[in-house]
Amino acid sequence: MSKKSRPTKGKDSARKHREQPSSVRDEREYPVAKNEEYEAEIIGLTHDGEGVGRVNGFTLFVAGALPGERARVKVLKVKKQYGYAKLLNVLEASPDRIAAPCPIFDQCGGCQLQHLSYEAQLRHKRQIVVDALERIGKLPVAGVGADDTSAAGAIPVHPVIGMPNPWNYRNKAQVPLGEVEGGLVGGFYAQGSHRIIDMDACMIQHEANDDVISKVKEIASSLGISAYKEETGEGLLRHVVAKIGFRTGEIMVVLVVNGDKLPQQEAFVDSIREAIPGVKSICMNRNTRQTNVIFGDRTDVLWGSETIYDYIGDIKFAISARSFYQVNPVQTEVLYRTALDYAALTGGETVIDAYCGIGTISLFLAQHAGRVYGVEIVAEAIADARRNAALNGLANVDFAVGKAEEIIPTWRADGITPDVIVVDPPRKGCEPELLDTMLAMRPERIVYVSCNPATLARDLRVLVDGGYRVEEVTPVDMFPHTVHVESVTQLVKNETGRGNA
Template sequence: MPKLIPPVKSGESIELMITGLSHTGDGVGKTEEGFTVFIPLALPGERVRVKIAQVKKTYAHARLEEIIASSDERVDAPCPVFETCGGCQIQHLTYAAQLTMKQQQVIDAFRRIGGLEHTKVLPPIGMDNPWNYRNKAQVPFGQRNGKTVAGFYAAGSHQIVEFSHCMIQQPENDRTIQWVKNRVKELQIPSYNEKNHRGILRHVMVRTGIHTNDVMVVLVTNGEHLPRKKELLSSLIEKIPGLTSVVQNINKRRSNVVLGNENRLLWGDPVIHDYIGDVRFAISPHSFFQVNPLQTERLYREVKNFASLSGKETVLDVYCGTGTIGLYLAKDAKRVLGIESIAQAVDNARENAMANDIHHASFTCGKAEEVLPRWEQEGIRAQVIVVDPPRKGCEERLLDACVEMNPERIVYVSCNPATLARDASRLEERGFQMRGVQPVDMFPHTNHIECVTVFDRMEDKG
């Protein structure tokens, strides 16, 4: 069989018509030969000139050189570092068009990956004001020409892009980050150099409680020593409104993972608090807590609607983390059982249940695919199972264990339409029928979309 030769070469300039957007937010065009080219910053309906940057067997990546004919949906991105910072991918697209794009992304995933042609995908639930929504900022610190720099990583690299204002961060986070950055420079605290694994300050993380105004500052250091700690701490306490907690996190590893395992409380409380609905949650440096609290409440309302609880059900909260979904549903359920593989998260879930006087919720540490069969043998049954897996989706063994428990409904929360589509196909093969999919835009101006759906157990055919 003759070897197929791509019709484009690296460094070549060509004109393309953009026909769609990829799941990463890149424009998608095809050459006359049908060869696919991905172009960041290009939009559907545009004719563009691009320079081929990288050629693979079946596709290529290119850089946008010129927009020959522009899309009506193109807008000027308000962020001055949008094109270099990797935080947002689609600020140059109107928000209404962003929602349409994300709905199509979900539809395409169900068609191509799940083989489910007729899935009903509802319009995404968007935000009235799609800015300043993030309650958590993680900013890497580094060195450039011997000077401290802090910002966000450029797309696909560890090159730090400095910024003076992030338009998707809560204003409190933004102000705190900028103040800490300036103070670190004044005190000449050495920032981290990931090439030689030297220097002190690796990241600064800020978390804000939207409903409580609590602020946590986490200083991630390359070792136990933090020079001029007292001076930095005293000025933080003086200058940061709402400051509740200052933590030093120690991360000595040569790793891309932001947080190490050890936290040292420098001042205040070890946690901050925030609410989802009327449930109060404690948030530690390591806690998973959704970054868009306003949309989280909308997402969880959809989960509650799909769960259709009457107060008589036992609910399983699988991949429960710190118990946010299970505790949010608890007042409408007879019993809540959570399963999580991370011990610290289970401890947090139990503490959150106690703090909210929720006594009919309990949480178990372990792998769900191992815990569920044991519970079934012990006679435990659940009418509703809620799963909220990581991006890789559910292990097939877990889906089998859920099916074996024979629930009435399985509510599936997903941050990745591709793995949701795959798992939807698997559940339908196992006798559960999906009603439809409700996307929720948790991350405006990025390519990400959250979804929730429900699978009803089909009656056995006699």
């Protein structure tokens, strides 16, 4: 054991553990022991944003530590091949370490990377994509720069497209409420728990959403309205959801309640209208189930309109209380324009958009395609998609409700032959049946928009083995200061058989 890796206490105890017979040995025989302190070398960063530390050749995951650092850590948990440790202090800091500007960064679980410079965040996110393609997809990835000597067929993974100003980018806040002596608290959950960290402002939220949350807490407290208690199922106000149209400035307030009525409803609504001049819609959603799902099934408009409006590029979208709408409209336009570029439309193509949601990508594509077919399992989203198509005067779009893997084969049976298929699946990736259907339909190009590099890599392996070639991948930073990364991948039909090796 090297000097720097010795624990600061418990040496005699550790010696006794080594002398025990194998029949009674347990985790104490590992190179580290629970509750002991060590000096760790941090050699990497996980996809969850934890530092990967090494002590005596043993791996410890250390929240808050960064690659290239030496740190004093305390072991919290030991497993067979790895453990978890708490960062006590940084002995030698990474040049990429910065002081997190948010005052509750160490408590709140919303951001994981504020202590890492933005340039380093972008490099890390590209590496997440590269690692997934290589390890999970077994796909060759090209290096970066003019000196790259990668083999022919290696996939270019471009630098992550970041934001000029990576703050105040979220257009939606969903804030749980709780009670303390003297009033209500509202904020995000502490990491790994359901303990609410009260906040006055969130640095990645649009300032208008911060104002809505603050004002609603004040109004509810003044009216004596109780907060929901998750442990008992009692109390009324569960969440406040605030939405803002970045381009229009229109604001929607949604009160999620544990009941059928809102006490002093008229006074509550009037107070919100007076306190928040830009509000266009005030809604109440009923959720009486003991669940951590935010929304219930019924939403009523208490005042104003059913929707607010916003734009992505020159496409106008109606946003209702429960409709899905990308939370970073600035980067959404970057993401969708990349998808449009990869689709390489000339004006007459037939396009299928699987997992189309409220039609955001579909409408982008419809401006440049002959016909677009969108499918989505959520009926309310398809209703929004149809409304958005009409709102923008786009008549060359058809939408269907159902599972993509069930609807698209029926389109194929009806003679619909796509030139391009675009998929934007949830984190679990594409269903195997959908991948099989895409391979059977043999479009010229597939554009895969992904929010999960692991399932992207898994699905790309299937498509490559089925005769497609991955041309390039462009990651986009939709959620600065978090560990999440989205990406757009272009695949082209390979007439000679298999794609990338």
